Amino acid sequence: MRQSLAYILVFSFILLLSAPLVFELWLDKGDIKPLKGTFRKAKPMKLNWDNWVNKEWQQRQEEIVKKNLKIKPSVVRLQHEMDYQLFDVYHMGDLLVGKDGYYFSWGWADKRCCVNTLDQDSTRIFVKKLKKLSNLYRKKGKYMRVIIVPSKEEIFSDKLPDEYAYDNPDNDYRRYKKLLDEYKVEYWDLLEFYRGIMDTASHPIYSPTSVHWTKYGTSFTIFKLLDDMDAFFGNRMNQLTVEGRKLSQFVHKDGDTEATLNLLSRIDTSSNFMYLDYGVKRKENAFRPKVITIGDSYYGNIRECEMLPEIYADHSKFLYYYSKVHLIHNNKTKRVKDLNIENEFKKADAFILLNSSHNLKNFPFGFQYDIDKVIKALESQ
Incomplete structure (x- = not known):
């Protein structure tokens, strides 16, 4: 019983970790409402010896993963919604709440x-x-x-x-x-x-x-x-x-x-x-x-x-x-x-x-x- 429960937990954890990849592969960009405001995407960088050695290329790849994911708008909205509902926090620089x-x-x-x-x-x-x-x-x-x-x-x-x-x-x-x-x-x-x-x-x-x-x-x-x-x-x-x-x-x-x-x-x-x-x-x-x-x-x-x-x-x-x-x-x-x-x-x-x-x-x-x-x-x- 304990072993079955362990398998279920491990399998569930793997599914959770795989969810972003599944969404990235199967979702169409038109399925998700784009974000308003300035959210710049990371541009690809051509790999060469210098930017590999100084790790600039690797850092850019990390930026691409973080900034260019199709599900990013939904993740950002979820975070903003939680901050707004739970803590009355607003993510907008020029906002004044009257x-x-x-x-x-x-x-x-x-x-x-x-x-x-x-x-x-x-x-x-x-x-x-x-x-x-x-x-x-x-x-x-x-x-x-x-x-x-x-x-x-x-x-x-x-x-x-x-x-x-x-x-x-x-x-x-x-x-x-x-x-x-x-x-x-x-x-x-x-x-x-x-x-x-x-x-x-x-x-x-x-x-x-x-x-x-x-x-x-x-x-x-x-x-x-x-x-x-x-x-x-x-x-x-x-x-x-x-x-x-x-x-x-x-x-x-x-x-x-x-x-x-x-x-x-x-x-x-x-x-x-x-x-x-x-x-x-x-x-x-x-x-x-x-x-x-x-x-x-x-x-x-x-x-x-x-x-x-x-x-x-x-x-x-x-x-x-x-x-x-x-x-x-x-x-x-x-x-x-x-x-x-x-x-x-x-x-x-x-x-x-x-x-x-x-x-x-x-x-x-x-x-x-x-x-x-x-x-x-x-x-x-």
């Missing part, structure tokens, strides 16, 4: 209360030039709009931890607004606009477990912007419409912070997230403006409006952090430095500069070095 289950960006909360990163002198110079660009655009019949989207840390400041609740009267957001006012640059600060919406909204405008606004929340700015642009161009643009609505649990970016925690379970299980099905009301000989947008990640949901390519011109572009170019009509990207930025602005009918209120570190992300070229090109046009 009150009542609200998650925030630690960096953006810090910018609101405690740390200034926006250089006033260089920003003053940029805003002065921005006013000149605005005047040129208006003179040439082009549309320009500067937009400040309220960061979640601003609109849900009452949910921040007490140590981050201080509302710094001289934070980057207020410095930026002060300079825009000083140089009379027209802009939209959408804080009060969204506070008004949230007073009556039945569905999340900002998700408790996301750092950004929801797709539904974004829709209010999409319609506001397109209506304003259409009025500027004499009501000649195609019109965005809503063809349907559906409720579900969050999808895509509406729970991006939670998704990056890489858990097995959901934290926000609400099925009250609103998703709109868009359509387009087409006009005869409609004017489709070429739109250049410079912005941060808050513009992402606007860019992903599936009907925008029916309203904007095909060569419209989103310059993400003025680094990566997203084209309006496909998912291809290129680098901003590979663009002829002067020609892009000369050919554009509209320019949008959009940023969230507490993400102004390094703003405007390099455009300050090219704005002189853009102004000169427009003056010579």
Whole structure:
């Protein structure tokens, strides 16, 4: 009896040790949900005498086994789930856990209360030039709009931890607004606009477990912007419409912070997230403006409006952090430095500069070095 039990234990132990190998051989990569965030795979190394002797090749093989296993996402999620459920530990560097289950960006909360990163002198110079660009655009019949989207840390400041609740009267957001006012640059600060919406909204405008606004929340700015642009161009643009609505649990970016925690379970299980099905009301000989947008990640949901390519011109572009170019009509990207930025602005009918209120570190992300070229090109046009 004892011998049989010993055999069973040994056999079970061997099966346990063999499980990763079995999964590796039989599982397809598509069977396991990939991890969110930065999880770099180890690259193979060509074997030679030197890296064999110094054991660099052997170390790389160990890294490949650890980092490239097909079951790694499941193992990581299991570990994260246990840490979250048992010890209230979260595996995310920028996460700030607020009150009542609200998650925030630690960096953006810090910018609101405690740390200034926006250089006033260089920003003053940029805003002065921005006013000149605005005047040129208006003179040439082009549309320009500067937009400040309220960061979640601003609109849900009452949910921040007490140590981050201080509302710094001289934070980057207020410095930026002060300079825009000083140089009379027209802009939209959408804080009060969204506070008004949230007073009556039945569905999340900002998700408790996301750092950004929801797709539904974004829709209010999409319609506001397109209506304003259409009025500027004499009501000649195609019109965005809503063809349907559906409720579900969050999808895509509406729970991006939670998704990056890489858990097995959901934290926000609400099925009250609103998703709109868009359509387009087409006009005869409609004017489709070429739109250049410079912005941060808050513009992402606007860019992903599936009907925008029916309203904007095909060569419209989103310059993400003025680094990566997203084209309006496909998912291809290129680098901003590979663009002829002067020609892009000369050919554009509209320019949008959009940023969230507490993400102004390094703003405007390099455009300050090219704005002189853009102004000169427009003056010579």
